[in-house]
Amino acid sequence: MTSLSRRLNRIVLSALAVAVLGATVAQADPITLNASGATFPAPLYGRWFQEYNKLHPDVRVNYQGVGSGSGIKSFTAGLTDFGASDAAMSDTEIAAVKDGGVVLLPMTAGSIVLCYNVPGVTDSIKLPRDVYPAIFLGQITKWNDPKITAANPGVTLPDLPITVAYRADGSGTTYNFTNHLAAISPDFKTKVGGGKLVKWPAGVGGKGNEGVTALIKQTAGTIGYVEYGYAMKTHLPMATLQNQAGKFVAPTADSGSTALAQVTLPDNLRAFITDPAGDGSYPIVTFTWWLCHTTYTKPGAADTIKALANWALTDGQKLAPDLGYLPLPAPVVAKVQGAVNTIK
């Protein structure tokens, strides 16, 4: 009996010891960060958090791609540790965040491209600055419109009606695209304006990038705007656009980065590149932001977010081009790192 009880004792003790040890090890810091927001950078963020978790098994990030607007709402309501948005946050949105200030961190960037389905045309179609806003306004309605043919010598464009495809769901992509159009076309600015969901004068709406892509693929003559990474994956032809300097530039990682390099970020790091200067700049590029608190009360959160953001800004940037995103230029990275380090 005694030996049995002694044995039992030993078992219980060792179990206790394991539990205590386990608890102290666990206390070291398995931390889970919750985040939600923009769908546009979600594939890259997913990759980042996975890679970071391999390097630091104690850090887990749950990222939900629910859309920029919902991301801002959850962040403001305190449901997430950080948010993500393609349209940063407006001053009123920032004012609505209760506990302390907000740090906006541009973490990656992307281009928005015009994809089309014009049978028989193999070259990338060139679209001048006054033409593509007019297409999206429903004013240029045929692919062989003199304004388009004049910009594409040597290309036979068919007598085909143009169908405009747009995002039917509210999205940061629409926000950045319409703001670009409003910046280069006063007509577009007065008739439509910039926003996450706008009143398109013509065309059909698809849900999400995949919805717009399906519309383009199915109907000959359709043109629509999608994110560069998505267009790259689906192998749709992309239009070459005329930039502010008057040059025609095809969407590539290089031309996108060139456009980003034109920007000097203000102190709040919120800059919309509605119409980048420079000969080699692709005209429609956008940053996308993380939304963080200036001070965190959750233990360990501030340090973890800082370490994670610094990794994403350095090693993480190398993962961007493969997924169709633009790596941030060095001066931008330096400035964002400065902001990261103010988080407490």
Added chain:
Amino acid sequence: MWVANKRARLSRRFDTLFSWATFLAGWGTVALLAWIALEVGYASLPAFKQFGFGFLIGTDWDPVDDHYGALPLIYGTLVSAALALVLSMPLGVAIAIFLTEDYLPPKVRGFFKFLVELLAAIPSVIYGLWGIYVVIPITTPLGNWLNAHFGWIPLFSTPSSGPGFFPASFVLAIMILPTVAALSGAALKATPLALKEGAAALGATRWDVILQISLPIAASGIFGAAVLALGRAMGETMALAMLIGNNNQINPSLFASANTIASLLANSFGEATGLQVAALMYLSFILMALTLGINAIAEVILERTGGNIRHI
């Protein structure tokens, strides 16, 4: 005696308890409905204050200027549902006749009935995908051909924009087919056998019986089925969001893109802020009122034509 008494008392107590439970459950449903309506109504107040009843006839949906009107959406909702019903009714009633008028041995009939009901089990998003990849590639050349040859008829006044009324309503028609077929079938089944046999005895052919006995008697039940199916069609969301083209316009053409209330709600709620949320709530309220009204009408009709047919 005593034991029996006790048992009787127990069972009586159990009865009261049970009737209270059913009472609570029944009124709970009513309360839930009222609560949802109140909640939606309350959230829509800012939009109601801003636009009043003018919202119902406004044609703009402009989140940039924060100006909203619901007419194109109400139009799209009603027209797409009505068109689906027009497409679905002949087929649905034909199926109902085929399955109720002794054309088939009972076993085969059961199998066919099962197949039709299976249509109701297909998820809406699958219908949407099927619409995008199968229906639209067929309806697009059809629409363009009709436009080229009969463009002077308002119904064909635009070339096909790909997604639009026709493909959306076509898919919707298939989605409401089980409702139409099942309820019409129930109405047809309720035709008194004596009448049919009597007609047959007088020398009526099967066609005579179907056209002159069964259908007239079941007519109000079939009408009720149609109204109920209309209510279903109006609330359908996902498949329509994928197929209607999401363009807030009023266009008489069958092949033009349009939008419905449910589809706009699904698309824009996530990113909406401020007055836009209130306007969307106002829209939900309208949709709820429309479908509730239509379902109530259907209930009344079905009730009048004999409560039993709905339980078959």
